[in-house]
Amino acid sequence: MFDLRVRHQFNAASLDVHVRSDARVLALFGPSGAGKTSLIKALEGSFAPEFAVLKAAGKTLLDTTQSIRVPTHRRRLGVIYQDARLFPHMTVDGNLRYAEQFGRAKKLNGAFEEVVDLLGLERVLHQRPATLSGGEAQRVAIGRAILSQPRALLLDEPLAGIDQARREEIIPYLLRLKRELSLPMILVSHDLNDVVRLADDVALIDEGRVVKQGALADVLANPELSQFFGPSQTGAVINGHVVAHHPDGITEIATSAGSAMLAQIETKVGADVRIRVLAKDVMISREKPIGLSALNIWHGSIVSITPAGARGVVVDLKCGSDHILAFVTNRSLQALALEVGAACWLVVKSLSLTDPQIS
Amino acid sequence: MMAEVSPQVWQAVWLSLKVASVATVCALPVAVLVAYLLTRVVFWGRGLLTVVVYLPLVLPPVVTGYALLLMFGSNGYVGSLLADLGIVFAFRWTGAVLAAAIMGFPLMVRAIQQALDASDKGFEAAAASLGASKIICFLTITLPLIAPGVLAGAILGFAKALGEFGATITFVASIPGQTQTIPSAIYNFLQIPNGEPVVMWLVGISVLLSVVALAASELLGRWMRKHGL
Incomplete structure (x- = not known):
């Protein structure tokens, strides 16, 4: 579902990764500054690496060797940002409808009512984003992304700004999504707990390189990676x-x-x-x-x-x-x-x- | 007292409002576009555009007025071309509009630029990821989010246009009923004996207009905040 190759030389660091996965949920796991976000930004279209061949759900979005560059708004990747980014001048309903109009032609992943139901948004539909809790805002952001009918979802540290208790307002919904929609997802995280709960495949990224990738169970059971995970998480x-x-x-x-x-x-x-x-x-x-x-x-x-x-x-x-x-x-x-x-x-x-x- | 008010006062007030309104309405969309270009788009000549836009702010207004006369006067390069199309600026109220618009333009651009700088580009990225093209994103996300800045720019531009004197009098002179706005009328009546009562009327109306403009912007600003802008 994902085949991502990126090479880029930054001022002080370099990024050289090739991540492949056919799983429903692929996690990019690694410390902050490892290069996960650059990879996501290249996929999303907000960062142009020197070399990149990016394929998501069977579609080539960027290929620097063949001058293929699908514009950001045609990539159809639903991005869930850490800070939700709900449009402040619209209600929750307005945010969802905004996305729906772009996805209207292709009703792949459920209609408005289904998505509202799936994410438990009925109660907050008429609220302004500023009045939502972190967990609610993130759920609205997920619903908004789904209604745009993306070919894949990119979850860029969606839980990083949210405390442990509030995470329970989101993770069960993400699991429901995974069960009920046939939508490939990439989860970027530096918290192994989230990865273990959601991912099927995982790519460990550190200092701009892929340390290991494969099925979650195989990677986590690899004794050589205990240094990477540390004594409390291995x-x-x-x-x-x-x-x-x-x-x-x-x-x-x-x-x-x-x-x-x-x-x-x-x-x-x-x-x-x-x-x-x-x-x-x-x-x-x-x-x-x-x-x-x-x-x-x-x-x-x-x-x-x-x-x-x-x-x-x-x-x-x-x-x-x-x-x-x-x-x-x-x-x-x-x-x-x-x-x-x-x-x-x-x-x-x-x-x-x-x-x-x-x- | 009312009987003493010269019809020239009302002419000047009406003309000033007309000139300032038309100048603001015409310049505002261009100011939004230029501010967007300067803050969001990287292109060759951005520095040059910045200089051209802000020049009227720092140049002596008389110089700007003279430059307008050279360019848009009946014998000017642009003026003579436009004259063939039936558009005349020199010594017409339209010329006053042009002068007012050009003088207010940098103030508008600056207010809108500040709003654009302060607005979170993350919302635009989010809209793009949902499928919004650049133009749709601008109209549905960026513009509503910077609306208070656009409003501030409009108020500043309108106020500047109401008060514009140097460039206007240089470019289109001070013809009662044609190009004599409040400031040039005040100047005129100061030059003639017993002109003070008229001047006092004009000054009073000026203050009133400014207060009304400020109050209107404050109310509009509150309404925008209430509606999440």
């Missing part, structure tokens, strides 16, 4: 589905690694879910642990051991068809005599469920 993502809600308040989720138990969640039985297993929350035992209060004890074998920092390593374990990463100190590595191929037990101290997913 961790695999595994897929599963809800099996049962037990009467004692525990929800059981089947994964290829085994049953995962977590505090009761709302998700319906049978729904697909994504679980994030942080490497710092995984303990390793050579013997089957007995008498532990931890609910999630899985069995696996060591695939690789990768140094991570001065004191420890990242152990990559295969459990069923999933990979799980665990941080282990050098001392424990010695004490347990862990080596590639060794079978061991994993004790997962906590699991965080992301959101219901559609696979």
Whole structure:
């Protein structure tokens, strides 16, 4: 859906990236100033790189080698900016209608009422943008972009200016969008939590280069990237589905690694879910642990051991068809005599469920 | 008292209002266009255009008036061409309009430029991403957002046109009923014995017009703010 090649020499930095993805949602993840925004601006049309071949949803928007340059207003990319950018001289309704008139010819992604309903905008339709909360404004911006009938959505740090609690006013809607519209999206973020919740593919960008790209689960389970993610964020993502809600308040989720138990969640039985297993929350035992209060004890074998920092390593374990990463100190590595191929037990101290997913 | 008011006073007032209104209405769209070019478009000769636009602000008005006479007078380069088309500026009220428009123009451009500089270009980018072409974007987003600046420019230009003296009297002289606006009438009546009562009338009307213009702009500004502009 996206094939983006950009090369540009800035005064002090250079950008040289080639990002490809056929997934529904591609995330560009990396620290601020890594080049994500330049890439988005080139795609959007507000920045002209020295060299670029940009394709989105099958359409070439910019090709400097063939002098193809689709003007910004004909690119049909719905851009969601960090600062929403709702037109202050129009009501919410006016903002949405404004976009609708440009998208009128092609009713691909739902009519006005559907979009209003999808994003829960009914209540604020007659308000001015200045009176909206950050979450509401961002939802209006998303609705406005969709009504212009874009070929793709570009979400440029849409959650960066919004505190954690308010994010819950947006992320569930973005997930709904992903489920209900066949609209490819690029999510730019420097927050891994957002990426894990929304993306299918991820491209890690740092200092103007692509560090790694691929399916989210593969990239996050790559032990060599623990330096990139840092000790608190390194961790695999595994897929599963809800099996049962037990009467004692525990929800059981089947994964290829085994049953995962977590505090009761709302998700319906049978729904697909994504679980994030942080490497710092995984303990390793050579013997089957007995008498532990931890609910999630899985069995696996060591695939690789990768140094991570001065004191420890990242152990990559295969459990069923999933990979799980665990941080282990050098001392424990010695004490347990862990080596590639060794079978061991994993004790997962906590699991965080992301959101219901559609696979 | 009323009986003493010379018909020339009302002539001058009426002419001044006519000249200032027509000058403002004609110059404003051009000022918006020029301000947009100067702030949003990079082109060769931008510096030159800036100089030409702002020149009347710094030149002695008499010089501007004389330049207009040279160019738009009956024997001027442009004047003689336009005369063939039936358009005459020299010693007509239309000439007063031209002088007033040119003198007010830099003030209009400056006010609109300031509004354009202050307005967030992000809204224009957002409109473009939704599918708005440059011209649609200008008419539906930029122009409404800078409306208070355009209004301020119009008020400044109108006030300047009402008060314009040097360039007007140099270019079109001071012919009662033709080109004698309030300032040139005041000047005329100061030159003749017992002219003071008429001068006082004209001064009073000038002050009144200025107050009304300011009040109107304030009210319009409030209305715009109330409607989110």
